[in-house]
Amino acid sequence: xxxxxxxxxxxxxxxxxxxxxxxxxxxxxxxxxxxxxxxxxxxxxxxxxxxxxxxxxxxxxxxxx
Numbered sequence: 538x539x540x541x542x543x544x545x546x547x548x549x550x551x552x553x554x555x556x557x558x559x560x561x562x563x564x565x566x567x568x569x570x571x572x573x574x575x576x577x578x579x580x581x582x583x584x585x586x587x588x589x590x591x592x593x594x595x596x597x598x599x600x601x602x
Contacts, residue, residue: 541592552577
């Protein structure tokens, strides 16, 4: 179970770190860090859940074979 969560969590945390930086580069005049961090957290949470579901489906397919 631990290995199932590890990779999606790493990717989601990377998105959480990179998203505010990309937002800063794109909107340097009207940048709002708190708003950008909230958007990044939303994307990270959704990405984590989607990747976790995909990993679980792959795991189930491998166990059936």
